[in-house]
Amino acid sequence: MTSIGTGYDLANSIFSPDGRNFQVEYAMKAVENGSTSIGIRCKDGIVLAAEKVITSKLLKQGANKRIATVDRHLGIVYSGMIPDGRHFVDRARDEARGWRDNYKTPISTKDLAGRMGGYMQAYTLYQSVRPFGITAIIGGYDSELDTPVEGEVGSGPSVGAGGKVEGKKHGGPFLYMVEPSGLYWGYYGAATGKGRQAAKAELEKLDLSSDGESSLTLEQAVKEAARIIYVAHDDNKDKEFELEMTWISGADGPTKGRHQEVPEALRKEAEKYAERMTAKDIEEEEETKEGGDKMEE
Amino acid sequence: MEFGTSGVLSEDGIHVDMDRLKKGEVNLGTSIMAVTFKDGVILGADSRTTTGAYIANRVTDKLTQVHDTIWCCRSGSAADTQAVADIVQYQLGLYHMVNGRPPTTQIAAAVFQEIAYANKDRLTAGLIIAGWDARHGGQVYNIPLGGSLHKQPYSIGGSGSTYIYGYCDANWKEGMEEAEAVAFVKEALKEAIKWDGSSGGVIRMVVLTEKGADRHLYLPDSDYKVRHQ
Numbered sequence: 001m002t003s004i005g006t007g008y009d010l011a012n013s014i015f016s017p018d019g020r021n022f023q024v025e026y027a028m029k030a031v032e033n034g035s036t037s038i039g040i041r042c043k044d045g046i047v048l049a050a051e052k053v054i055t056s057k058l059l060k061q062g063a064n065k066r067i068a069t070v071d072r073h074l075g076i077v078y079s080g081m082i083p084d085g086r087h088f089v090d091r092a093r094d095e096a097r098g099w100r101d102n103y104k105t106p107i108s109t110k111d112l113a114g115r116m117g118g119y120m121q122a123y124t125l126y127q128s129v130r131p132f133g134i135t136a137i138i139g140g141y142d143s144e145l146d147t148p149v150e151g152e153v154g155s156g157p158s159v160g161a162g163g164k165v166e167g168k169k170h171g172g173p174f175l176y177m178v179e180p181s182g183l184y185w186g187y188y189g190a191a192t193g194k195g196r197q198a199a200k201a202e203l204e205k206l207d208l209s210s211d212g213e214s215s216l217t218l219e220q221a222v223k224e225a226a227r228i229i230y231v232a233h234d235d236n237k238d239k240e241f242e243l244e245m246t247w248i249s250g251a252d253g254p255t256k257g258r259h260q261e262v263p264e265a266l267r268k269e270a271e272k273y274a275e276r277m278t279a280k281d282i283e284e285e286e287e288t289k290e291g292g293d294k295m296e297e
Numbered sequence: 298m299e300f301g302t303s304g305v306l307s308e309d310g311i312h313v314d315m316d317r318l319k320k321g322e323v324n325l326g327t328s329i330m331a332v333t334f335k336d337g338v339i340l341g342a343d344s345r346t347t348t349g350a351y352i353a354n355r356v357t358d359k360l361t362q363v364h365d366t367i368w369c370c371r372s373g374s375a376a377d378t379q380a381v382a383d384i385v386q387y388q389l390g391l392y393h394m395v396n397g398r399p400p401t402t403q404i405a406a407a408v409f410q411e412i413a414y415a416n417k418d419r420l421t422a423g424l425i426i427a428g429w430d431a432r433h434g435g436q437v438y439n440i441p442l443g444g445s446l447h448k449q450p451y452s453i454g455g456s457g458s459t460y461i462y463g464y465c466d467a468n469w470k471e472g473m474e475e476a477e478a479v480a481f482v483k484e485a486l487k488e489a490i491k492w493d494g495s496s497g498g499v500i501r502m503v504v505l506t507e508k509g510a511d512r513h514l515y516l517p518d519s520d521y522k523v524r525h526q
Contacts, residue, residue, distance in 0.1 A: 163336040
């Protein structure tokens, strides 16, 4: 970075002559050093997963959660500066609560992503603040059922409301990623943190965008999420880590539309699968290496 | 027994003075209703507005639009219900712009209810919210005096409604055709107008379906037989 030391990196509200905000770029650096987080959107739900690098043997196993629930149907995982992430989640909870107060219905994933993108962006504008040192992945399942007004009494006709437009799908699983600049996009698969490159390469191999038979189911996505965190951890092998995973299904799925931790049994199974698959990759790598040696003889 | 004008419990601890209009305040002593049918929902109302015994307006429009296909029937204080409808209309317009999609009837009902409940001590407003949206079809919500929210297959309200509970219970059917539902609303309101001194004038209706909002007008001159609009 040639412009470093020119004074344009000292404050948020000053652009560099070539139109960059260095404070935001430094925030992204903070994210790049954080432990890996990923999110998968498959046809019947969302999986969020985080690699938790164990910084001390004195930390209690399974405590210190990294994936937060924002509303019944919404979860957030983030990479970078953990306290910044905690504040981000607090704000997301306020937004979700505020929406419920106003409209007496749950906030949609898209609307929450929009609100949080706006919130992040506001921290790139003022002299008095610094940008968030996190990139956050927001996952949610918007109910495909008719949602009532909270607190309403009674019901419509037993034959159901007339005049519905048939053949239209409503709600479903949605995944967004918000960056320190405030930029946010919707994704099929999202990855951030130290192992994001390896994770993205693995995510791209999965069939997440179609509805067909080869497309991933929620339970497969849980296993793949575990595997991808294991693969992404490979570059950071000397440190031990814990895997944390949550998921959200539709109303007829295993979590009944709620954001929940993946049950221990399924997580263990996914970890075994991940260990098996990563071990196999390493074996294959070594085999090809040996083969290469032979060719040289 | 003498009732005060304070709107609190009287000495016997049972009777509440719910007629809380100020002296001379314009009242919508009314007959209003909304019914769901096969393709959506129909709102209906009489057109009489009174200040005491004086008919202040004989052709009032008590069916008020708050969004493209979300309307409400107003009863109680004309001033209060107009003010509430104005606020909700603004809120729903803003919602549409900010979120890039039209509000559902649920959203409208929630906004109406919040205002009705938060200001229950100051308002005299009995509202029926009816709307059509692509996801939920036609729906009816009733918000009576205290600000509670009731989802109903059909709803009747105003002073005239007391005379037609039996008629509606006997004649209302689920999933009616449009013409059948229009006839049902018209006959019910004719009865309410016949028996209720505070209801009268013309019969107005709004039919909300996928096609949008369609207004009906029936005049007493032709015994409400001919549709004028």
